[in-house]
Amino acid sequence: MATERYIGGGRVFLSKWNGVTYDLEVEVGEIQNATLKISQDYADAMSKDNGIQKKVDKVAKSTNATISFTTQNVNKVNMAMAMFGADTLTETFAIGATLPDNTVATVSTIIPVINGATLSKIEAQIRIIGVNLSGSDNPVLLVHHAVITPTGDIRDFFADKHATLGFDGEILEVAAGYFKEYLIPKV
């Protein structure tokens, strides 16, 4: 029986904007929640024709849409995004050199590294593919372009439960549009 309800989860994919084009889409992974919010600002027109102010019109001034998502996949790509750094860097340590964990290398060792706060802005296209356990459609949200910022603590180094990384994305309108949601029929 088809219903119009939604309960479920899904996957979030991200294509980072490199200033010229969008990088290959990668999955954020192990999403705990993903939400879309939209707000509208209005300007009210008031009339005092009869002495008492009465609202006679209301016009939209601006629309602001944001998405938020939280992942427990604390990998290099996600952590680099949270730390405003590149996710492609490594450092090479020669034999005899002291590694970052204070051990001494006995072979030439290449270690992935994130140099924090080397990027001023993270921009990306975002795709959220929902899996609806109840209704007859699976929603797919496509955000053409968003500016992403981390939310909350980036890492609790002494976490006693699985750490999560939270992100907000402020949606920008681009030539492709603002955002759209597809309703994919379940088969």
Place this chain on the structure above:
Amino acid sequence: MAEKKVTVKALKELRAEDGKKVIVGETTEVLESTAKILVANKSAELVTQATTQVKE
């Protein structure tokens, strides 16, 4: 070109070839050239001159 391996005792924590940590006092096998560096920077001391392993 073959290179010999020797056993060293860690004077500082070492990161072995397989990535495992070698704590102070433990021994591990390293290439002879590596051992020279580790001994020179006081990270390890030579335990045995055993020369068995080869590396291409």
